[in-house]
Amino acid sequence: MKKSNKEDVKEFVEILKATYPDATCSLDFTTPFEIVVAVMLSAQCTDERVNKTTPTLFSRCKTPEDFANIDLSELEKIIHPCGFYKNKAKNIKACAKKIVTDFNGVVPQTMEELLTLPGVGRKSANVILLEAFGIANGIAVDTHAKRISNKIGLSKESDPEKIEQDLLKIFPKEYLKDINHLFVWHGRKTCDARKPNCYKCCVKEFCKTYHSKGE
Numbered sequence: 001m002k003k004s005n006k007e008d009v010k011e012f013v014e015i016l017k018a019t020y021p022d023a024t025c026s027l028d029f030t031t032p033f034e035i036v037v038a039v040m041l042s043a044q045c046t047d048e049r050v051n052k053t054t055p056t057l058f059s060r061c062k063t064p065e066d067f068a069n070i071d072l073s074e075l076e077k078i079i080h081p082c083g084f085y086k087n088k089a090k091n092i093k094a095c096a097k098k099i100v101t102d103f104n105g106v107v108p109q110t111m112e113e114l115l116t117l118p119g120v121g122r123k124s125a126n127v128i129l130l131e132a133f134g135i136a137n138g139i140a141v142d143t144h145a146k147r148i149s150n151k152i153g154l155s156k157e158s159d160p161e162k163i164e165q166d167l168l169k170i171f172p173k174e175y176l177k178d179i180n181h182l183f184v185w186h187g188r189k190t191c192d193a194r195k196p197n198c199y200k201c202c203v204k205e206f207c208k209t210y211h212s213k214g215e
Contacts, residue, residue, distance in 0.1 A: 006172075012206050013175050016182040019202040020189070023181040025131045028054060032107035032132035033064050033099065036117070037092055039124045041082045053081050064105050067096035091119030109133050122161055126180070136177035139167050144187030145180055151191065153208030 017023075026047040029035040037057070041050045057078050061067045067075075075089040082088065095117045099107060107128070108114055114125035126140035139145065141160035145167075149155040155166035171179055190197050204210040 008206065009170060009172070009175075012203055013171070013178065013182070015202050016186060017178060020182055020185040023178070023185040025127070025181065026184070027051065027131075029131070030058075032128070033067070033096070034058055035131050036095065036107060036120070036124075036128055037067070039127050040088055040092055040095070040119050041079060043088070044084060045082045050082055053079060064096040064099045064107075067092055068100050088119070094118035095120065107132060109135065111138065122164070126164075130177060130180075134177075136173070139164050139171070139176060140180045141167070142180070142184065143193070144191075145183040147193055148183050148187055148191050151196075151209040152203070152206055 025035075027035065027038040027042060028051045029038050034054070038050055038054055041053065057075075060074075060078065061070055070093070072089055072093060075093065076085050079085045079088055079092075098117055099105060102116075103113070108117075109129065111122070111125050111129065114120050114128060115122065120128070122138070123140045123142060126138040129135040129137070130140070141149070141163045146158070146160060146163055149163050149167060150158075154170060155163045157163045157166060167179065168176075186203075187193070190201050198204055198207075198210050198213070201207065201210065
């Protein structure tokens with residue numbers, strides 16, 4: 001894909017949107033702090049596993065204050081199935097306490113403020129801003145976005161933040177709310193890390209890797 005060609009960029013996005021019309025966030029949540037917690041739990045864990053764990057957690061803790069006050073061992077026990085439960089529990093409690101003390105119990109709505117929260121990095125902050133508040137100023141570069149960006153030739157970088165900056169130069173602001181969802185769904189359903197289905201790929205004509213194979 002010619003990254004400077006606006007028509008190519010538009011066609012690329014529209015094809016993905018047509019192929020995955022239901023592409024949305026896979027994590028279940030009902031409040032801004034619930035998506036903060038769900039994103040933390042999703043690190044190196046499937047969204048499906050997170051969604052099986054959070055109903056018990058969210059029925060036990062309904063507010064940031066509840067999370068700040070829950071006994072650490074109880075929290076660890078509940079989120080144990082999501083892996084790395086000790087570190088995740090510590091971050092969730094610390095994050096909840098900071099939101100209660102520094103933000104009056106309200107999840108902040110800026111990248112700068114979100115990055116002050118324990119356990120929240122730029123990728124997570126982008127997800128929180130989009131899913132909780134409908135704010136799309138960046139792109140959450142997860143493993144799917146990284147892999148697809150490299151394969152197609154949208155970025156040569158390996159660092160997620162550098163990949164994000166490359167993508168922000170390519171995709172107009174009106175597409176930002178869709179890009180990560182589309183990359184996640186395309187990565188799960190077609191451009192699999194271990195066995196990509198290049199032959200059936202809807203955007204193979206834009207893919208540098210596909211063409212380099214001579215297919």
